[in-house]
Amino acid sequence: MKLAPLLFRCGCLLWAGLGLAPAGGAAPIRVVSQTVGTDELLLALADPAQIAALSTLAQQEAFSAVAAAARAYPQLGHSADVESVLRYTPTLVLCADYSRAELVTQLRRLGVKVMVFDRYYSLADAYANLRRLARELGPEAEARAGRIIADCEARVAALRVKLRHVRPVRVIAPSTYGIIPGADSTFQDLCDHAAADNLAYSLGRLQGHAPAPNEQILSWPVETVVLGGLDLESSLAPFRAQPPYRYLPAVQAGRAVLLAPWQLSCVSQHRVDGYERLARALHPEVFP
Numbered sequence: 001m002k003l004a005p006l007l008f009r010c011g012c013l014l015w016a017g018l019g020l021a022p023a024g025g026a027a028p029i030r031v032v033s034q035t036v037g038t039d040e041l042l043l044a045l046a047d048p049a050q051i052a053a054l055s056t057l058a059q060q061e062a063f064s065a066v067a068a069a070a071r072a073y074p075q076l077g078h079s080a081d082v083e084s085v086l087r088y089t090p091t092l093v094l095c096a097d098y099s100r101a102e103l104v105t106q107l108r109r110l111g112v113k114v115m116v117f118d119r120y121y122s123l124a125d126a127y128a129n130l131r132r133l134a135r136e137l138g139p140e141a142e143a144r145a146g147r148i149i150a151d152c153e154a155r156v157a158a159l160r161v162k163l164r165h166v167r168p169v170r171v172i173a174p175s176t177y178g179i180i181p182g183a184d185s186t187f188q189d190l191c192d193h194a195a196a197d198n199l200a201y202s203l204g205r206l207q208g209h210a211p212a213p214n215e216q217i218l219s220w221p222v223e224t225v226v227l228g229g230l231d232l233e234s235s236l237a238p239f240r241a242q243p244p245y246r247y248l249p250a251v252q253a254g255r256a257v258l259l260a261p262w263q264l265s266c267v268s269q270h271r272v273d274g275y276e277r278l279a280r281a282l283h284p285e286v287f288p
Contacts, residue, residue, distance in 0.1 A: 120267035182206025
């Protein structure tokens, strides 16, 4: 990028960061989202004119709950460096605590407001993130956040009623990367709302995404494995060849539940879709 245009954009961003507009009047809100989770928050709350650009993964259905809606907006390049963000002259950039620290630092030095989200394991975290972003976007966004939270609460309450007498199904969520999710993970949150017993936590006492304790797993009474994918057989295939999972009766018998890939790692309000899908698959007897 040539120096003069970059300096001009930086000047506009500094004005915006100070609450000033170059030619009178309040600067319009222009938001760039740098992660899939913040894409999902932003698309739920913002007016279309407030969305300057979404993350590099926004349009990929394996990672995003809002891939179809995201196609209406520009997308950050794979480099996601300062210049690619400044191209959209944002007044606000949404990041997570796993975003590149140097990107956050450089943007703030240029006067761009950056919101860093660092809590996303639970539905309560999703609600807090909705409210936090809505305050930045204005009263209409705050009203939308209230409606979204009320709808999620109603769906979760209805799910709780349906599942109140069922026995939790004993599950794990294996991966081909040698790790398995325990407590403080999005998978544990799914289990907590879908009447599932995550054995990696209840028996293995694992925290977060931890190395799989291969010998222990063989002793766990796994009834069903939970996988992300589009086809059950192709999703199961790697585990039928990979120790220790290949030796589990559940894997050998094909006792598996398939979620959309993004549902295993969703950090926004769309995680409720995953609760419902997992609950229906594990407890079909309580759903009409």
